[in-house]
Amino acid sequence: xxxxxxxxxxxxxxxxxxxxxxxxxxxxxxxxxxxxxxxxxxxxxxxxxxxxxxxxxxxxxxxxxxxxxxxxxxxxxxxxxxxxxxxxxxxxxxxxxxxxxxxxxxxxxxxxxxxxxxxxxxxxxxxxxxxxxxxxxxxxxxxxxxxxxxxxxxxxxxxxxxxxxxxxxxxxxxxxxxxxxxxxxxxxxxxxxxxxxxxxxxxxxxxxxxxxxxxxxxxxxxxxxxxxxxxxxxxxxxxxxxxxxxxxxxxxxxxxxxxxxxxxxxxxxxxxxxxxxxxxxxxxxxxxxxxxxxxxxxxxxxxxxxxxxxxxxxxxxxxxxxxxxxxxxxxxxxxxxxxxxxxxxxxxxxxxxxxxxxxxxxxxxxxxxxxxxxxxxxxxxxxxxxxxxxxxxxxxxxxxxxxxxxxxxxxxxxxxxxxxxxxxxxxxxxxxx
Amino acid sequence: xxxxxxxxxxxxxxxxxxxxxxxxxxxxxxxxxxxxxxxxxxxxxxxxxxxxxxxxxxxxxxxxxxxxxxxxxxxxxxxxxxxxxxxxxxxxxxxxxxxxxxxxxxxxxxxxxxxxxxxxxxxxxxxxxxxxxxxxxxxxxxxxxxxxxxxxxxxxxxxxxxxxxxxxxxxxxxxxxxxxxxxxxxxxxxxxxxxxxxxxxxxxxxxxxxxxxxxxxxxxxxxxxxxxxxxxxxxxxxxxxxxxxxxxxxxxxxxxxxxxxxxxxxxx
Numbered sequence: 001x002x003x004x005x006x007x008x009x010x011x012x013x014x015x016x017x018x019x020x021x022x023x024x025x026x027x028x029x030x031x032x033x034x035x036x037x038x039x040x041x042x043x044x045x046x047x048x049x050x051x052x053x054x055x056x057x058x059x060x061x062x063x064x065x066x067x068x069x070x071x072x073x074x075x076x077x078x079x080x081x082x083x084x085x086x087x088x089x090x091x092x093x094x095x096x097x098x099x100x101x102x103x104x105x106x107x108x109x110x111x112x113x114x115x116x117x118x119x120x121x122x123x124x125x126x127x128x129x130x131x132x133x134x135x136x137x138x139x140x141x142x143x144x145x146x147x148x149x150x151x152x153x154x155x156x157x158x159x160x161x162x163x164x165x166x167x168x169x170x171x172x173x174x175x176x177x178x179x180x181x182x183x184x185x186x187x188x189x190x191x192x193x194x195x196x197x198x199x200x201x202x203x204x205x206x207x208x209x210x211x212x213x214x215x216x217x218x219x220x221x222x223x224x225x226x227x228x229x230x231x232x233x234x235x236x237x238x239x240x241x242x243x244x245x246x247x248x249x250x251x252x253x254x255x256x257x258x259x260x261x262x263x264x265x266x267x268x269x270x271x272x273x274x275x276x277x278x279x280x281x282x283x284x285x286x287x288x289x290x291x292x293x294x295x296x297x298x299x300x301x302x303x304x305x306x307x308x309x310x311x312x313x314x315x316x317x318x319x320x321x322x323x324x325x326x327x328x329x330x331x332x333x334x335x336x337x338x339x340x341x342x343x344x345x346x347x348x349x350x351x352x353x354x355x356x357x358x359x360x361x362x363x364x365x366x367x368x369x370x371x372x373x374x375x376x377x378x379x380x381x382x383x384x385x386x387x388x389x390x391x392x393x394x395x396x397x398x399x400x401x402x403x404x405x406x407x408x409x410x411x412x413x414x415x416x417x418x419x420x421x422x423x424x425x426x427x428x429x430x431x432x433x
Numbered sequence: 434x435x436x437x438x439x440x441x442x443x444x445x446x447x448x449x450x451x452x453x454x455x456x457x458x459x460x461x462x463x464x465x466x467x468x469x470x471x472x473x474x475x476x477x478x479x480x481x482x483x484x485x486x487x488x489x490x491x492x493x494x495x496x497x498x499x500x501x502x503x504x505x506x507x508x509x510x511x512x513x514x515x516x517x518x519x520x521x522x523x524x525x526x527x528x529x530x531x532x533x534x535x536x537x538x539x540x541x542x543x544x545x546x547x548x549x550x551x552x553x554x555x556x557x558x559x560x561x562x563x564x565x566x567x568x569x570x571x572x573x574x575x576x577x578x579x580x581x582x583x584x585x586x587x588x589x590x591x592x593x594x595x596x597x598x599x600x601x602x603x604x605x606x607x608x609x610x611x612x613x614x615x616x617x618x619x620x621x622x623x624x625x626x627x628x629x630x631x632x633x634x635x636x637x638x639x640x641x642x643x644x645x646x647x648x649x650x651x652x653x654x655x656x657x658x659x660x661x662x663x664x665x666x667x668x669x670x671x672x673x674x675x676x677x678x679x680x681x682x683x684x685x686x687x688x689x690x691x692x693x694x695x696x697x698x699x700x701x
Binding site for chain 2: 176178179180183274277297302306309310314
């Protein structure tokens with residue numbers, strides 16, 4: 001009897017392989033589809049899917065000999081760019097069984113990502129699975145693995161804060177604004193000067209409902225251009241101080257050598273604003289907003305270092321949360337192992353049903369052949385009688401098989417039942433048979 | 434019977450307070466749920482205790498000082514539960530429950546002395562007490578939220594992050610809620626106190642007779658009136674309003690303390 005086929009993951013990621021190698025293996029969808037079909041045609045893999053992103057190239061599969069399947073898969077992937085397996089081998093990690101499941105869950109939940117908790121990877125894994133499904137190379141094991149992985153990723157997202165805290169300066173600014181303001185809808189923003197980070201921050205704020213956006217710049221044409229890009233209103237640079245009273249959030253990033261927003265200006269603006277807070281995001285170096293502004297009541301000023309330290313604190317927090325997420329994924333692996341065992345008995349149940357159904361049909365035909373005068377009623381009775389007998393005979397063995405899979409000794413029973421009923425080939429745990 | 438129910442309610446509140454404070458520092462939300470369930474359970478017991486006491490004594494259950502404080506607590510918890518639900522201010526209980534409990538420290542003994550014969554008082558007095566009571570409950574909450582505001586404000590100014598930092602609601606929300614609790618509490622307090630002043634001549638013979646509780650009440654009323662006026666005039670928001678809320682609460686505590694410990698005309 002052949003050995004049970006094994007789930008494995010073989011791959012390379014940003015930690016094990018340099019980008020120079022990863023980029024050569026990152027292939028477009030059509031190429032991957034071709035490779036999937038080719039690999040499953042060779043017979044070394046029962047099931048296979050390939051995850052290919054800029055940070056990882058991984059083969060998820062079920063095979064009798066994972067080592068062999070891995071060599072075949074990476075040999076095929078490398079052949080496109082003339083990379084031989086022996087060059088790739090030292091960069092490739094391989095895990096099997098429960099460890100493979102854990103790895104898959106970690107990848108989907110973004111615990112294995114370069115930026116811990118980044119959300120794109122889940123979509124990429126989903127796409128990879130959909131591709132394998134449409135290529136017909138994903139079977140019941142990968143199906144079970146992936147549906148569990150997607151569920152696990154969702155749990156991690158909702159039950160931990162791994163993906164929740166801002167890890168970029170521009171998002172950190174938005175997060176801070178949310179700690180000050182009771183929602184960002186309808187908050188007026190003033191963008192002073194241009195810069196990639198400040199524009200990004202302004203865009204995030206607009207995405208969260210901030211409105212309107214005032215834009216000012218020393219160069220009037222540049223202010224107008226920026227305002228167009230953000231759907232905002234251009235304001236002459238000398239109106240800066242007056243505009244402070246109108247807005248809730250100021251994003252500053254000019255190249256001015258000294259502060260362009262002074263504490264005195266802000267004090268005046270705050271008086272006009274009564275008690276509403278005013279939040280300054282100063283991304284410029286040297287700083288655009290006088291540090292003393294932060295000492296004024298109802299004014300809050302965060303410079304680039306403050307924002308960076310928020311990001312650092314958030315990253316640390318994500319790492320702490322990742323530990324919790326890991327524990328959660330380990331529970332999911334246990335659940336998955338149970339599911340896989342159930343999967344083990346399914347082929348035996350199917351062939352048992354098929355076998356008895358074939359016998360039943362043959363015998364019914366024969367009996368009806370001997371009763372040429374039988375009317376519709378008689379036929380129906382014979383049909384029902386034979387079906388009832390088959391179902392009653394099947395009941396006990398099927399229940400036993402399901403119980404045994406739950407109890408973890410499915411193999412003994414699948415073998416025994418295959419022997420008893422003379423089923424061929426179903427004693428293997430390859431779920432596709 | 435009602436004393437046992439009070440003890441159960443108070444115990445539930447104490448455990449809920451511990452859980453709520455723990456939930457501020459913990460990573461998981463379970464503690465917050467435990468706190469919420471305990472608070473609700475405690476509140477139901479509390480309600481039952483008040484009703485049972487009313488039935489057992491055959492009179493309104495807020496005629497002695499201890500009973501009144503108990504009902505202030507009852508109403509404050511109800512407001513706290515409502516705010517937490519409506520405004521999704523999760524950690525509110527962590528700030529409110531300890532404050533509310535501090536009010537009720539001397540309560541068990543006060544409630545055990547059954548004080549069967551309540552001081553002879555007319556119906557207007559009951560309305561006076563009931564209105565003041567609702568006002569005080571809102572102002573207790575006003576204090577708790579002001580504390581949260583000051584903590585949040587300090588964190589934002591000092592640019593500190595941490596678990597509590599992530600749990601606290603936005604600064605503006607807290608400011609809005611301090612105003613809201615003050616605007617709810619103040620009218621009740623005002624009308625309630627006014628009724629007290631109006632019915633005093635009938636009960637005591639004169640308004641001007643010295644009574645510590647009445648005196649403190651007046652100081653308290655002036656502070657809250659000033660805060661509200663400052664807010665309406667425009668400049669007294671945020672930190673200043675929070676300081677006033679705290680000052681007001683200190684006098685509120687002194688008022689209740691005067692009611693319990695000093696022997697004035699209000700009795701106990």
